[in-house]
Amino acid sequence: MSRPLTDFVDMLRHADVPVSIGEAVDAARTIELLGYEDRGLLKNALSQVMAKTTEEMESFDQCFDDFFKIDTKLDMGGNLAEQLEDEENGSSGNQVEPSLLDNLDDGTSSSPPPTGSEGGGGGGSGQSEDADGQGGGEPASLTELLEAGDRTSLQLRMGEAADEVGLSNIVLSTQRGLFTRRIMEAMGLNDVNQDIRDRRANEDDESAEELERRLNVLFEATRDMVDRQLALTAQGKSTEFRQNVLKKVRLSNIEQRDFRLMRDMTRKMAKRLTDMNSRVKKVKNRGHLDIRKTMRRNVAYDGILFETHWKQKEKDRPKVMAVCDVSGSVASVARFLLLFLYSMNEVLPNVRSFAFSGDLGEITDLLKENGPEEAVPAAIDKFGGRSTDYGRAMQDFKDQVFNEIDNRTTIIILGDGRSNGSDPRVDILKDIKARAKRVIWLNPERKSIWGSGDSEMLRIAPYCTVAETCNSLNKLELVIRDLLKSS
Secondary structure (H helix, E strand, O other): OOHHHHHHHHHHHHOOOOOOHHHHHHHHHHHHHHOOOOHHHHHHHHHHHHOOOHHHHHHHHHHHHHHHHOOOOOOOOOOHHHHHHHHHOOOHHHOOOOOOOOOOOOOOOOOOOOOOOOOOOOOOOOOOOOOOOOOOOOOOOHHHHHHHOOHHHHHHHHHHHHHHHOHHHOOOHHHHHHHHHHHHHHHOHHHHHHHHHHHHHOOOHHHHHHHHHHHHHHHHHHHHHHHHHHHHHHHHHHHHHHHHHHHHOOHHHOOHHHHHHHHHHHHHHHHHHHHHHHOOOOOOOOOOEOHHHHHHHOHHHOOOOOOOOEOOOOOOOOEEEEEEEOOOOHHHHHHHHHHHHHHOOOOOOOEEEEEEOOOEEEOHHHHHHHOHHHHHHHHHHHHOOOOOOHHHHHHHHHHHHHHHOOOOEEEEEEOOOEOOOOOOOHHHHHHHHHHOOEEEEEEOOOHHHOOOOOEOHHHHHHHOOEEEEOOOHHHHHHHHHHHHHOO
16 A cells, blocks of 8 residues: 555544445556546546545545645755856856745745754664665755755655655654754764855855755655644644543543543443444354244254254343442542443443432433533532532432342442441442442542542442442443343
């Protein structure tokens, strides 16, 4: 697969256009047939291969236009030796051709990179293949390429240096200067700076100034290439980077500005788990043979086993009751647990939700009528803000649903186990565990502080099937995934 296509596929994936390996192979075959000459035809052909929905088509169009529209211009103005000779002879050819880069025509381009020798990766003249196309000898140095005004070789050298420093990994706009400097050093910046200093020391100021001006042009072109790469993929990579960070951050530390992104991430996780567990898993011709059904089906064939029947284990969808402490910092974790369970109603249709800090009440109907965005804050306002009393909440829960708990019921309790000195009523929890399939206790606090202060977790944990720390979106996903696997 060609490098441009690989970069384009990477860009699409970061723009939420999921290009599979098979689709990428089909795209490569399409380019092999059509080439890059007719971009309109290529765009239409690739869109048929890589975009599946209207939204993906819009993203594909934008990515294609952004990816192919920029062409880095690099004009040095001809051979430096011939130019200086013409100037000495007073020829009218002492003006270089206007560059298509900003500020090149009037000599006001930004200052070149520092001329000191500090920094790594300075030598580029002997570390790559012959960039100017001369086979068999030493590759041309950056100074020679600049003096010759060899645009093609310079662009090739820029591309090789960009690959060497990993420009495709740029994520943040603050990294532009860093990558620009690294690319220049990989091309041979330090050698050119040394040449400029040597020429000035030899009083060849005119040649030194022209070489420095050409280095400025290369610097601007390199910065343009970095800006282009940043524009192509950084937005998607920055979002992905932000999401990866938020998945690991304590839910109690999530800032208000990140709530919308966290809700979207929660829904995507829930949808992924829903898709994984809602597929019809039909096993054929393997497993344990069901002798009785096989014999009955083949009576018509005089007992010859034309049709076989295999035993299949059906998965029962669990009954889930979620009991959430909505006091203080625990409320932020409860918010995402309820959103997670609500978003998975396809595979968990029998979820009943309860909230408490003092009194406990059911919020299942509230979630169904209003959705989690409105229902969860309303539940927190209604049941939160009081002194936490786990004993009272356990008694209320027993009074309301104890007779409905059976061996298919999973109880998920979310709370820090801090009961403000009151009795947590572990006796009720013991009775609940005896009737339920499992009792899962999720605590946003780390285990090292369980039992400290007014924490009752050391008394609570023995009466739970599972008692784990759950304070991030990643851990919450693991809990729900294990719940579905064991159902």
